Amino acid sequence: MSALKGACIIGQSGGPTSVINASAYGCIKTALENENITAVYGACNGIKGVLDDNLIDMGKEDPAELALMKYTPSSALGSCRYKLKDASVDDTDYKRILEIFKKYNVRYFFYNGGNDSMDTCNKISKFMLENGYECRVMGIPKTIDNDLAGTDHCPGYASAAKYIATSLMEIYHDARVYDTGMITVVEIMGRNAGWLTASAALACAKGAGPDLIYCPENDFDMDTFIAKVKEIYAKSGKCIVAVSEGIHDANGKYISEYGNDLSNAKDGFGHAQLGGLASYLAGVLKTETDAKVRGIELSLLQRCAAHCASQTDIEESFNSGKIAVEKAVEGLTDRMVGFVRSYDENGNYVCNYELFELTVVANTEKKIPAEWFNETKDGLTEDFVKYALPLIQGETQMVKEDSLPRFVHLKKVKATV
Amino acid sequence: MSALKGACIIGQSGGPTSVINASAYGCIKTALENENITAVYGACNGIKGVLDDNLIDMGKEDPAELALMKYTPSSALGSCRYKLKDASVDDTDYKRILEIFKKYNVRYFFYNGGNDSMDTCNKISKFMLENGYECRVMGIPKTIDNDLAGTDHCPGYASAAKYIATSLMEIYHDARVYDTGMITVVEIMGRNAGWLTASAALACAKGAGPDLIYCPENDFDMDTFIAKVKEIYAKSGKCIVAVSEGIHDANGKYISEYGNDLSNAKDGFGHAQLGGLASYLAGVLKTETDAKVRGIELSLLQRCAAHCASQTDIEESFNSGKIAVEKAVEGLTDRMVGFVRSYDENGNYVCNYELFELTVVANTEKKIPAEWFNETKDGLTEDFVKYALPLIQGETQMVKEDSLPRFVHLKKVKATV
Numbered sequence: 001m002s003a004l005k006g007a008c009i010i011g012q013s014g015g016p017t018s019v020i021n022a023s024a025y026g027c028i029k030t031a032l033e034n035e036n037i038t039a040v041y042g043a044c045n046g047i048k049g050v051l052d053d054n055l056i057d058m059g060k061e062d063p064a065e066l067a068l069m070k071y072t073p074s075s076a077l078g079s080c081r082y083k084l085k086d087a088s089v090d091d092t093d094y095k096r097i098l099e100i101f102k103k104y105n106v107r108y109f110f111y112n113g114g115n116d117s118m119d120t121c122n123k124i125s126k127f128m129l130e131n132g133y134e135c136r137v138m139g140i141p142k143t144i145d146n147d148l149a150g151t152d153h154c155p156g157y158a159s160a161a162k163y164i165a166t167s168l169m170e171i172y173h174d175a176r177v178y179d180t181g182m183i184t185v186v187e188i189m190g191r192n193a194g195w196l197t198a199s200a201a202l203a204c205a206k207g208a209g210p211d212l213i214y215c216p217e218n219d220f221d222m223d224t225f226i227a228k229v230k231e232i233y234a235k236s237g238k239c240i241v242a243v244s245e246g247i248h249d250a251n252g253k254y255i256s257e258y259g260n261d262l263s264n265a266k267d268g269f270g271h272a273q274l275g276g277l278a279s280y281l282a283g284v285l286k287t288e289t290d291a292k293v294r295g296i297e298l299s300l301l302q303r304c305a306a307h308c309a310s311q312t313d314i315e316e317s318f319n320s321g322k323i324a325v326e327k328a329v330e331g332l333t334d335r336m337v338g339f340v341r342s343y344d345e346n347g348n349y350v351c352n353y354e355l356f357e358l359t360v361v362a363n364t365e366k367k368i369p370a371e372w373f374n375e376t377k378d379g380l381t382e383d384f385v386k387y388a389l390p391l392i393q394g395e396t397q398m399v400k401e402d403s404l405p406r407f408v409h410l411k412k413v414k415a416t417v
Numbered sequence: 418m419s420a421l422k423g424a425c426i427i428g429q430s431g432g433p434t435s436v437i438n439a440s441a442y443g444c445i446k447t448a449l450e451n452e453n454i455t456a457v458y459g460a461c462n463g464i465k466g467v468l469d470d471n472l473i474d475m476g477k478e479d480p481a482e483l484a485l486m487k488y489t490p491s492s493a494l495g496s497c498r499y500k501l502k503d504a505s506v507d508d509t510d511y512k513r514i515l516e517i518f519k520k521y522n523v524r525y526f527f528y529n530g531g532n533d534s535m536d537t538c539n540k541i542s543k544f545m546l547e548n549g550y551e552c553r554v555m556g557i558p559k560t561i562d563n564d565l566a567g568t569d570h571c572p573g574y575a576s577a578a579k580y581i582a583t584s585l586m587e588i589y590h591d592a593r594v595y596d597t598g599m600i601t602v603v604e605i606m607g608r609n610a611g612w613l614t615a616s617a618a619l620a621c622a623k624g625a626g627p628d629l630i631y632c633p634e635n636d637f638d639m640d641t642f643i644a645k646v647k648e649i650y651a652k653s654g655k656c657i658v659a660v661s662e663g664i665h666d667a668n669g670k671y672i673s674e675y676g677n678d679l680s681n682a683k684d685g686f687g688h689a690q691l692g693g694l695a696s697y698l699a700g701v702l703k704t705e706t707d708a709k710v711r712g713i714e715l716s717l718l719q720r721c722a723a724h725c726a727s728q729t730d731i732e733e734s735f736n737s738g739k740i741a742v743e744k745a746v747e748g749l750t751d752r753m754v755g756f757v758r759s760y761d762e763n764g765n766y767v768c769n770y771e772l773f774e775l776t777v778v779a780n781t782e783k784k785i786p787a788e789w790f791n792e793t794k795d796g797l798t799e800d801f802v803k804y805a806l807p808l809i810q811g812e813t814q815m816v817k818e819d820s821l822p823r824f825v826h827l828k829k830v831k832a833t834v
Contacts, residue, residue, distance in 0.1 A: 016591045046598045074590035166724050169822055171566045173491035174433045174721040179462045204820050304591040307583050308724055368460045403810045404623050405586055
């Protein structure tokens, strides 16, 4: 393939993670250093920034300040939840994107996000191809949900998992401080896939985890749940439960809908907004036991707690951005960077980087294998721990100032042609 | 004063903190090494462990394992919320305590807790004195609430403050990720004193904190609050609010009582159990704006997040336990170890250790000075930041195993005479 000279755009989409900026920084830094890439533009708020001609010139940022992106949570360029229509239905957005690409001579498009973002990449790539505009499109994955197909795991997952496991170990000790009865229900993110909630099993592996873990991969039965909690509570006077926000009964009804009138708020992609499950289940258990019952929602702390990020996750995220640029310049397009796991001769985890076809990745959700759940579907097996533990290794090398995080401040100089 | 030979008891009381075990370890280690102290007993679940003759022999623990107490959150010996009656009303408990002290030849009693625990110390000390039993009593402070009188600050506060400031900086970034309207209400612990909530101002000092901070030191007016949020939201499309669980109106009514039927659950000392304020205020703001509004309760994570503890807090806590033993052996009694701040010739913070009379400390609550609030009572001045910032310095030296905390496992061998 021939060298393609031109500008690049990097955009970020979907919910925040602790390391999505590490990926973007890997992409931006590598692109700034590549002689075939004539300019590096950041799209403000993802694809909306392209549509609105709201681009910033990453070359105008101070390199030392830019480097702080690697340890800054959330999306430094801003994010969106904007879903492109099928071009066959309405190609207005695509025409506009092409117009902007031509205006800035954009020949490389990097999009940093989850399944929906990979779908966006795929659609743009197809449209450009059909319209004879040469532009290489690369997806850079991120999602705390860990549900992208193909890749062994997703950037962002491990840092969230580490925060969840660490917090659960701390909650375990807190919940045992009095010799009085105590039941704790911890609600963890995860709509359809239980990877985040499952990470509570890492705390169990250290002897300080929840007694029960419920993921949306399995149907949740309220009577069985209550009986289990009562049994554990009767034995030890304590019970800690980790539940995924997306747990549902055999009819597919969310447990969070049992008690609350679900507000029917939907995000931009039509997913229901869940929440309040912990307090609902805490209420149920209060009426069923004499224990003090506490519901805890880890809330958005689990996705933005960069101070507890996995350095392995940070480095892999950085590399995924870097490799996206390198492979695009080499001539590849329409791919997502992904991870393939291997083990060296000493049994140590090794992360290998591979490219996956966007069509394979887009809009498919990867769930926890059924055999990684215990028989009663309220806990994980050793296989899950073997899978997740290598991913959370290493403490963040985050820069601190006065012992508080020193997060990036971008100048955000508007791009000009 | 003459050397007093005998055993010692250390007990822990009240709610968990990240560093109460650092204090206890400072006490236990120093006592184990002191030739005048013939045995070191840990009271299981505080004063209840004394009443129940449920003591463990700290000398039987492996020293290397015991050292992990320094970085383990919550009370490793177990805690209680047991309030001793006045001896003049009912001296049953005191007689029993004296009986146990005599049984084990206890001549030193160290009690690690907040205001209520200092009150317990004070009462026991008086009873022993009146009954001619020589026993030196020392209070070792702890409380994330930072509300003990006399001392400049309290062990446990700084670590909670650091976690709160760090989490708020992360929430700040998360809340700005979309270009759509977003209001976030973060509920922070603190019944009568706003020290914990005020620590959100440390995030403001780093340019990534809440727009509004409400503490229980000032009356909260709902109309003013709504108007302020609307004004900030209209300007920037975002607003982050930090509220103390104990905020109340001019009539003293808790704001958390406005919406909820308060469960009237009381803890052992007759304090009302608060909670649910964030979601109540989020609900109010939802009806008043077109923003997406999120309520976040930091919940018990703020008191047990040892992974984000201040090493300054850990060392000061350790020292307070150590000094309690040293001063008791020297002949002092009926005191609490406290901190007095000074600054060295370079303007660096220095912590000095002093002893305070228990009668001064017990049952008094120290609040934030009125002049440390801004004029509109919805923020803190630079004076607060100057006060708090030195306390949160230094990253925890916590031992990790597989990049997760390695918390202490005590053998808890029952004490025998």
